[in-house]
Amino acid sequence: MSVVEAESERLLAAVRALLLEKGITSREEIAERIRITDGGSPAQGARMVARAWVDPQYRALMLADGARAAEAMGIPMRGLPPLGVLEDTPALHHLVVCTLCSCYPRAVLGYPPFWFKSAAYRARAVRDPRGLLSEWGTVLPAEVKLRVVDSTADYRWMVLPLRPAGTDGWSEDALAALVHEGDMVGVSVPSAG
Amino acid sequence: MLAPGTKVRVRNDWPETRGPCHIRTPHYVRGETGVVVRHLGDFPNPEDLAFARPAPILALYHVRFAQPALWGEGMAGDEVVVEIFEPWLEAA
Amino acid sequence: MDKDTPRAMHDLGGVSQFMCDAVETEAHALTDFDREVDAIRQILGVKQVMSVDELRRGIEAIPEGEYHRLSYYQRWIRSIASTLLRKGVIEEGELLAALECC
Incomplete structure (x- = not known):
């Protein structure tokens, strides 16, 4: 041995x-x-998402340079990999996986969750992504395109999900509380219900 | 530099069958045809970093593939986007 | 269509043996062991003792059966130990001696 x-x-x-x-x-x-x-936790990413929902300038910064957008919220990014932000639209949904290991945007989402590191998640995300989403009860309408992002190299990726209906006038803090870990990986979507 | 929209084929090469190596191009896109989404930046080659060798700086691209074409299953229109270093890409 | 070979064992995209496995979606708490292995890996990276790429290469060198038996951070500590040995940061004799007394 x-x-x-x-x-x-x-x-x-x-x-x-x-x-x-x-x-x-x-x-x-x-x-x-x-x-x-x-200290890294999904609450950090959720604050960024909520800010992007209420502030178009911040949204533009976040999509152009995720690391600078994180730093603007006081999240230290120095020496860390670049952060890419994937913008969901009514016609496009993103799902992030790392099929080779478990690359994860730890500064803004914390330690990768157990499921993200599992062989089943890594295998199924690129081949049966809609079936995989059903594990979370997430059903995408057929007219919404699904884009799976396999995090294979130097970037780390987070999803900027759609702002849920029925949240007009909500404060940033109240919006941030709606955003969970899985919503920023793309296995689930935030809801105000 | 490859422009967004350029059609590319991923090299159908299998260094892992030839000896110790560290490859960041997943097996399921090798030999497949995709489209460059954009240049993400330039980074040292992980295939060298993994062996603590001097690592040349390489262009890294986001490349988009039709998901059903990769597997012969799935929903038309769905996509897989992968980060791929330039030496793995050839004209298609 | 299956694309299971050729590939390296950690290259898991679409691999048929896992396609019917359910995903455990509930949260699992990290252990003290997990946190410390993670912290040591980061420190070794910052101090340029070993890179994340070397960590991955070491994980990929674990035999396939072991890879799937070991937990995530168990793979890490094994890769860290192998990498430190290979680079001569630590020596096999002193690691054996340290294992005796730990």
Whole structure:
């Protein structure tokens, strides 16, 4: 048996011990990195979506340069991959997948959810996307085109979904509360109901 | 630089059958014909980065494929869009 | 039409063996193990000890049966350990010794 096939918790403890011993990192640095990473969450992306729904200028910025739009909301993007934003319209719906691994716009959506990393999601999204959407109860009318975006290289992608009907005059905060993780991946759509 | 709307074919090449490698062009588009959506930017070649080799900067494109044509199933009009580096694209 | 071969085992788009699998849509909480592996990978990236591309290459080198048996972050720690060994950042003897005492 190869040394790296050790049980994972033990392997982590051993790797951590060696990295600490060699001064490559410290316990404090690991804790700080965990804290920073835990700060990324779908609530960040939801704030961007809500702003885009009420502010045409912000929408234009978001579609042109997602990372700058995120920074404009106070989300740190320095050193991170470019963020692409996919604009849904009444005639076009986007669905994001990474068939090769699990590339995900972590700064604005947080850690990728379990399902996004699963073999079933990665396999089905590009071949049976409408069937896959039904797992979330999402049914696209036949006249709406579905565009699956396979995140294979340097970009990270989030979906800017359609603003739900019945939300005229709502505040940005109230709108942001309607937007969930899956809506920004494209497996579901926000609703005011 | 490939202009939006350019018809391209993805190289029908299988480096993974020849030895250790790291490929970001998914298997299901190789040999398939698509259309350039746009140039996304220029990035170091991940096929070299994965081996900590000097990595040339390559143009990266969004390329659109008809989804049913890839699989012989699906709904007409649906699409798959993939990020593909220029060396994987040839004229179609 | 199936396009299952040739391909590398992690290249999962449209692979027929998964087409009938249901997707577990409910949320799964990350464990402390998951968070720490993720954090260490980021730190090694920032410090240019190993890149995300090297992480992926290491994951892709895991035998197929193991790949599907291991959890997401179990694949990561295995790739991190292999990459650090291959690059000589750590040595096999010291890793074995550390495994003994952890």
